[in-house]
Amino acid sequence: MTSTSFRDATSVTCTDGRTWSSEIQPGWDIAGNANGGYLMAIGARALLAVTGRTDPTTVTAHFLAPGKPGPVAIAPTVIRSGRRFSTATGTLTGERGPVLALLGTFGSLPEHPDALYVDGGPPELPPPDECIGVQATDTFPPPFMGKVDLRINPTDAGFLGSSRSGIPRMTGWFRLLHGEEISAMALLCALDAFPPTVFNTDLPIAWTPTLELTAHIRARPCPGWLRGRFTTRFVTGGYLEADGELWDASGRLVAQSRQLALVPRT
Amino acid sequence: MTSTSFRDATSVTCTDGRTWSSEIQPGWDIAGNANGGYLMAIGARALLAVTGRTDPTTVTAHFLAPGKPGPVAIAPTVIRSGRRFSTATGTLTGERGPVLALLGTFGSLPEHPDALYVDGGPPELPPPDECIGVQATDTFPPPFMGKVDLRINPTDAGFLGSSRSGIPRMTGWFRLLHGEEISAMALLCALDAFPPTVFNTDLPIAWTPTLELTAHIRARPCPGWLRGRFTTRFVTGGYLEADGELWDASGRLVAQSRQLALVPRT
Numbered sequence: 348m349t350s351t352s353f354r355d356a357t358s359v360t361c362t363d364g365r366t367w368s369s370e371i372q373p374g375w376d377i378a379g380n381a382n383g384g385y386l387m388a389i390g391a392r393a394l395l396a397v398t399g400r401t402d403p404t405t406v407t408a409h410f411l412a413p414g415k416p417g418p419v420a421i422a423p424t425v426i427r428s429g430r431r432f433s434t435a436t437g438t439l440t441g442e443r444g445p446v447l448a449l450l451g452t453f454g455s456l457p458e459h460p461d462a463l464y465v466d467g468g469p470p471e472l473p474p475p476d477e478c479i480g481v482q483a484t485d486t487f488p489p490p491f492m493g494k495v496d497l498r499i500n501p502t503d504a505g506f507l508g509s510s511r512s513g514i515p516r517m518t519g520w521f522r523l524l525h526g527e528e529i530s531a532m533a534l535l536c537a538l539d540a541f542p543p544t545v546f547n548t549d550l551p552i553a554w555t556p557t558l559e560l561t562a563h564i565r566a567r568p569c570p571g572w573l574r575g576r577f578t579t580r581f582v583t584g585g586y587l588e589a590d591g592e593l594w595d596a597s598g599r600l601v602a603q604s605r606q607l608a609l610v611p612r613t
Numbered sequence: 614m615t616s617t618s619f620r621d622a623t624s625v626t627c628t629d630g631r632t633w634s635s636e637i638q639p640g641w642d643i644a645g646n647a648n649g650g651y652l653m654a655i656g657a658r659a660l661l662a663v664t665g666r667t668d669p670t671t672v673t674a675h676f677l678a679p680g681k682p683g684p685v686a687i688a689p690t691v692i693r694s695g696r697r698f699s700t701a702t703g704t705l706t707g708e709r710g711p712v713l714a715l716l717g718t719f720g721s722l723p724e725h726p727d728a729l730y731v732d733g734g735p736p737e738l739p740p741p742d743e744c745i746g747v748q749a750t751d752t753f754p755p756p757f758m759g760k761v762d763l764r765i766n767p768t769d770a771g772f773l774g775s776s777r778s779g780i781p782r783m784t785g786w787f788r789l790l791h792g793e794e795i796s797a798m799a800l801l802c803a804l805d806a807f808p809p810t811v812f813n814t815d816l817p818i819a820w821t822p823t824l825e826l827t828a829h830i831r832a833r834p835c836p837g838w839l840r841g842r843f844t845t846r847f848v849t850g851g852y853l854e855a856d857g858e859l860w861d862a863s864g865r866l867v868a869q870s871r872q873l874a875l876v877p878r879t
Binding site: 404405407409411412426427429432434436438444445448449450452456457460461462463464465466467515545548550558559561563565566579580581582583584585586587588590599600603605607610 | 670671673675677678692693695698700702704710711714715716718722723726727728729730731732733781811814816824825827829831832845846847848849850851852853854856865866869871873876
């Protein structure tokens with residue numbers, strides 16, 4: 348049976364006291380390859396488990412090969428465990444070889460996070476019902492969009508039609524299905540859930556395979572929709588970066604991301 | 614004898630076909646602890662060596678303990694080697710234990726990097742001689758400043774006197790001493806060479822220990838000064854991020870960085 352919740356679809360089980368097993372579920376894919384943030388969450392859950400900490404603080408993933416549905420395993424190593432943080436590494440490996448290399452530091456998110464300096468705020472968005480819901484199809488939009496509830500700001504949804512804004516930006520709302528609360532781990536998925544920023548430019552770029560993604564988790568989100576903003580400033584030398592921010596329903600920054608993606612040679 | 618060039622001060626030697634040794638040189642420190650970017654360069658040189666590639670593409674370091682002058686070693690593992698990229702990991706370990714955990718992907722920088730989309734440019738700066746040279750002292754500014762030539766934009770140099778701008782930003786010029794060219798590896802050092810952005814705010818923050826730093830290398834710099842811009846937007850939940858950009862003398866973006874640093878509880 349296919350798991351329906353994000354929590355179940357990223358669950359990990361320790362089989363031998365050392366190796367953690369999971370299953371890349373069908374349906375979380377883009378053109379047959381599992382969403383990167385979804386894969387990160389599987390790997391990060393195993394890393395978190397071996398550290399014995401409660402939350403991810405910063406996790407970096409290097410994407411080695413596409414993640415195909417099926418069994419995966421990871422045998423994480425704790426590199427150092429200190430007073431406040433533990434750092435662990437591991438490689439999520441599928442039947443065809445390594446999929447994802449991870450390095451993460453785990454700790455405990457603050458119960459009452461302060462805000463000493465905040466430059467900017469969440470993106471201004473029309474209500475979710477006035478944004479553009481992305482419906483999953485077998486091809487594009489991809490099946491993954493059926494696993495999350497993503498509503499793109501109309502300003503940034505031109506790529507779904509024929510009037511691209513020209514600006515490499517995506518903003519919108521994100522939540523999980525069936526009222527599932529967004530855990531700190533689910534933020535990893537949300538940070539990689541939005542369509543590529545460059546889809547809104549006139550650049551001839553049809554896909555942007557991620558080489559590396561780093562997530563910084565600042566706070567556990569309160570219940571409700573997340574607001575996301577993803578922007579790209581530099582498409583140069585065959586690469587582009589995409590910087591992400593996620594804000595919770597209380598208006599608090601809960602996570603940041605930066606990824607380096609390849610610009611395929613056309 | 615203390616090495617004077619960056620290249621010598623970050624050299625690594627393979628001792629047994631598996632372990633790479635180096636020496637954290639005195640003088641590259643801030644209050645007795647080696648500069649993080651300098652440490653990253655030592656570790657990344659060992660990772661690069663085992664991959665057999667020519668250049669770093671993206672390197673993430675997690676800072677585990679202060680790097681004290683003295684011998685260090687690292688036994689990198691190649692996780693995957695593909696057609697264009699190799700990914701490797703390793704932990705730089707000193708006499709007192711692990712200092713730095715690294716995960717990096719290495720490839721080959723483009724000879725003629727294109728620029729398909731560029732939003733923004735290098736910071737506007739007065740000529741180097743009209744900027745504020747940071748002189749090394751035993752305490753503050755730290756000894757590390759004697760190893761590089763850093764000239765802070767007067768607008769952002771208020772923290773050296775008594776008139777902070779209130780804006781968490783540092784811009785300025787960077788070069789190595791004695792005309793040493795800035796290699797792709799030296800960019801790792803340059804990305805962590807500027808004083809903390811928050812020194813220009815009124816926040817009661819005297820130091821910001823780095824938890825994690827990710828560098829993206831876009832191009833090999835041409836000879837000459839680099840221009841750097843470092844900004845912080847969010848000091849929340851006990852953390853801050855600092856985003857860095859380095860531009861070469863031809864006006865090309867050569868590297869980006871993001872770090873997550875701790876805001877010590879005061």
